[in-house]
Amino acid sequence: MEIKELMKKATMFHGHICPGIAIGVLVAKYALEHGFEHSPDEELVAVVETDNCSVDALQVLLGTTYGKGNLIHKDYGKSNYNIYSRKNQKGVRLALKKSILNNNKLSRDEKIQKFLGLKPEDVFEIRNIEYDPPMMAHIEESVLCEICGELTMDSRMMNYQNKNMCIPCYKEFKK
Numbered sequence: 001m002e003i004k005e006l007m008k009k010a011t012m013f014h015g016h017i018c019p020g021i022a023i024g025v026l027v028a029k030y031a032l033e034h035g036f037e038h039s040p041d042e043e044l045v046a047v048v049e050t051d052n053c054s055v056d057a058l059q060v061l062l063g064t065t066y067g068k069g070n071l072i073h074k075d076y077g078k079s080n081y082n083i084y085s086r087k088n089q090k091g092v093r094l095a096l097k098k099s100i101l102n103n104n105k106l107s108r109d110e111k112i113q114k115f116l117g118l119k120p121e122d123v124f125e126i127r128n129i130e131y132d133p134p135m136m137a138h139i140e141e142s143v144l145c146e147i148c149g150e151l152t153m154d155s156r157m158m159n160y161q162n163k164n165m166c167i168p169c170y171k172e173f174k175k
């Protein structure tokens with residue numbers, strides 16, 4: 001798919017056009033062109049180290065989504081993207097080059113145009129990484145919190161003073 005098409009699709013999903021989404025589109029384009037096909041299920045996993053605008057491009061273009069559990073956010077505040085293919089048993093890491101953000105004189109639109117005109121290799125440090133993806137997401141039973149009565153994933157339940165409770169109720173109790 002052409003970069004313009006990818007950008008259009010990502011912008012529709014994201015809601016506005018911005019330099020962040022352009023960066024995410026470049027990540028997705030590179031992945032799609034290097035054997036990482038769009039993922040209807042959990043064929044791909046993305047481990048991203050940022051929660052900025054760029055991640056939305058990965059969700060819509062690569063199918064690595066928060067809801068399916070094949071988008072993992074590590075809260076490091078870095079524009080680094082690790083993508084794994086379970087099908088091809090390989091991984092790639094794209095890390096934003098610092099030189100890319102140096103030119104602050106550009107307007108928002110100029111930045112977007114500049115990014116879209118660059119080669120991925122100019123924007124990111126790119127290297128193959130060991131195939132070591134996070135585990136598959138799994139469906140889990142929900143149980144009732146004894147305090148608020150809301151259904152809660154079993155693994156998130158706390159036991160406190162002999163009661164099984166959800167995390168918000170536990171926090172209330174401990175005050």
Ligand SMILES: [Zn+2]
Pocket residue numbers: 014016017018020021053
């Ligand atoms: Zn944005």
Ligand SMILES: [Zn+2]
Pocket residue numbers: 145146147148149150165166167168169170
């Ligand atoms: Zn509760």
